[in-house]
Amino acid sequence: MRSGVRVGVDVGKVRIGVSRSDNHGMLATPVETVARDLAGLTDLVRIRAVVLELDAVEVIVGLPLALSGNVTASTDDAIDFAARLNRILDVPVRLVDERLSTVSAQSALRASGRSTKTHRPVIDQVAATIILQHALDSERASGRPPGSPVEPTERP
Numbered sequence: 708m709r710s711g712v713r714v715g716v717d718v719g720k721v722r723i724g725v726s727r728s729d730n731h732g733m734l735a736t737p738v739e740t741v742a743r744d745l746a747g748l749t750d751l752v753r754i755r756a757v758v759l760e761l762d763a764v765e766v767i768v769g770l771p772l773a774l775s776g777n778v779t780a781s782t783d784d785a786i787d788f789a790a791r792l793n794r795i796l797d798v799p800v801r802l803v804d805e806r807l808s809t810v811s812a813q814s815a816l817r818a819s820g821r822s823t824k825t826h827r828p829v830i831d832q833v834a835a836t837i838i839l840q841h842a843l844d845s846e847r848a849s850g851r852p853p854g855s856p857v858e859p860t861e862r863p
Contacts, residue, residue, distance in 0.1 A: 715727070732846065
């Protein structure tokens with residue numbers, strides 16, 4: 708298992724959940740929810756700041772495929788977001804299948820007794836935590852980095 712903090716990202720239409728791992732890559736925990744900026748400025752800048760603050764070695768972005776494995780509009784949005792994030796970071800960005808992460812997050816919060824209204828602000832953080840924990844577990848089991856790398860493009 709590679710060492711270093713990883714940052715997990717769950718891209719939504721309105722909010723972006725952010726999580727982090729410990730330095731040993733054992734446990735993912737929630738960090739914050741970032742408001743989505745459709746112009747693509749403040750959300751990317753905030754996530755970049757989190758990556759720098761944590762001295763993260765990698766960013767894991769959830770790839771929302773349909774249950775069938777097909778690409779959806781949300782898939783394209785996450786890929787585009789990951790590519791834009793990759794252009795402003797000096798660490799690798801990877802895409803990891805996140806099917807059912809939001810459903811799992813909703814179930815976990817409901818089981819903890821939180822109502823829909825009170826858990827909306829944290830559901831994205833919990834989803835990001837589930838995505839990152841899945842990636843960490845996958846790497847630990849396989850010995851290989853999870854998902855697929857976002858290919859580097861020219862920096863702006």
